[in-house]
Amino acid sequence: MYFAPLPWHTAWLAKARALTSEHHHAWLVVGRTGDGVAHAASALAASLLCHQPKESVACGQCPSCRWLAGDVHPDFKKLAPDLGDGETVKLPTIKVDAVREALDFMQLSAAGEQGRVLLVDPATALPRESANALLKALEEPPANTRWLLVAAQPERLLPTIRSRALKIAVPGPTPVEALAWLRAQGAGSPETLLQQSRGEPLSALAASQSESGSAREEFVRDLLRPGQLPTLKWGAWVEAGPKAERRERFAALLRALLDWTSDWARVRTQLPPRVFVTERAGLSSLGPGLPLSEALRYHRALLRKLNLPDTTLSARLQFESLLLDYRALFSR
Numbered sequence: 516m517y518f519a520p521l522p523w524h525t526a527w528l529a530k531a532r533a534l535t536s537e538h539h540h541a542w543l544v545v546g547r548t549g550d551g552v553a554h555a556a557s558a559l560a561a562s563l564l565c566h567q568p569k570e571s572v573a574c575g576q577c578p579s580c581r582w583l584a585g586d587v588h589p590d591f592k593k594l595a596p597d598l599g600d601g602e603t604v605k606l607p608t609i610k611v612d613a614v615r616e617a618l619d620f621m622q623l624s625a626a627g628e629q630g631r632v633l634l635v636d637p638a639t640a641l642p643r644e645s646a647n648a649l650l651k652a653l654e655e656p657p658a659n660t661r662w663l664l665v666a667a668q669p670e671r672l673l674p675t676i677r678s679r680a681l682k683i684a685v686p687g688p689t690p691v692e693a694l695a696w697l698r699a700q701g702a703g704s705p706e707t708l709l710q711q712s713r714g715e716p717l718s719a720l721a722a723s724q725s726e727s728g729s730a731r732e733e734f735v736r737d738l739l740r741p742g743q744l745p746t747l748k749w750g751a752w753v754e755a756g757p758k759a760e761r762r763e764r765f766a767a768l769l770r771a772l773l774d775w776t777s778d779w780a781r782v783r784t785q786l787p788p789r790v791f792v793t794e795r796a797g798l799s800s801l802g803p804g805l806p807l808s809e810a811l812r813y814h815r816a817l818l819r820k821l822n823l824p825d826t827t828l829s830a831r832l833q834f835e836s837l838l839l840d841y842r843a844l845f846s847r
């Protein structure tokens with residue numbers, strides 16, 4: 516549970532606190548994951564429950580803040596996906612039983628005058644059955660309750676959920692704010708990290724701390740030679756290491772491949788690459804016979820795979836199959 520907002524969320528928090536404490540019950544907190552949208556929603560929940568917030572920031576000292584820190588707050592509930600063992604690439608979801616339990620909790624009268632807060636992070640992890648259960652409660656929310664639904668991709672939510680919650684957009688940092696924060700975290704070469712992470716500081720920090728960051732460079736070198744792309748090597752890399760890291764490895768390489776194909780399309784249409792800025796020459800000589808429309812179709816297939824990975828095939832097989840397609844397309 517985060518109490519203090521990230522530096523670029525300070526002004527937002529004051530505005531969001533004023534809005535959510537006075538008006539509507541249900542809020543869709545929308546922003547990029549790597550800019551810290553979940554962090555912002557958590558700071559907002561803590562602020563709404565705090566007995567003595569200072570300039571809208573939860574104090575960290577009052578009984579409410581101490582209960583939150585100890586995960587025993589009588590008026591707060593967080594719904595998050597069941598992570599399981601992380602072994603499969605299946606995206607973790609919020610089970611319907613957990614939703615029902617949270618709804619029962621929200622029906623109880625609040626112990627404190629700040630009311631009850633339910634944080635759903637992320638709401639896109641609600642499968643249809645869970646979303647429908649939540650929807651019924653959103654139609655008639657109990658008095659003195661606040662519902663905060665975090666969504667990086669609100670378009671993936673049921674339209675009925677979107678229409679019952681008011682959208683509150685969380686801003687990202689300016690490049691200067693992002694750099695300053697990354698430096699303060701002690702990350703090496705923050706400029707490069709940010710560039711490779713679409714300017715998202717939390718993603719950049721995560722990349723600097725994981726093995727995927729260093730594998731990424733080697734992966735890109737291999738992508739530059741599509742004809743010799745070692746598909747088996749990268750399939751094996753996804754499944755190497757602890758089982759719990761499999762989903763993360765799969766997603767990290769898939770994101771790199773998405774950025775790569777997106778930059779390829781930019782270079783093909785005479786735009787500078789956005790992520791792989793130093794690879795402009797390599798990108799422009801890649802796949803000379805590949806039509807843009809086919810590359811974009813491949814890009815969309817990658818995106819679908821990231822959002823909805825196949826739950827019946829292993830991570831390794833799915834990744835190898837994507838790379839085989841890459842090899843066939845980009846060596847034209």
Ligand SMILES: [Zn+2]
Pocket residue numbers: 564565566567568573574575576577578579580
């Ligand atoms: Zn407090």
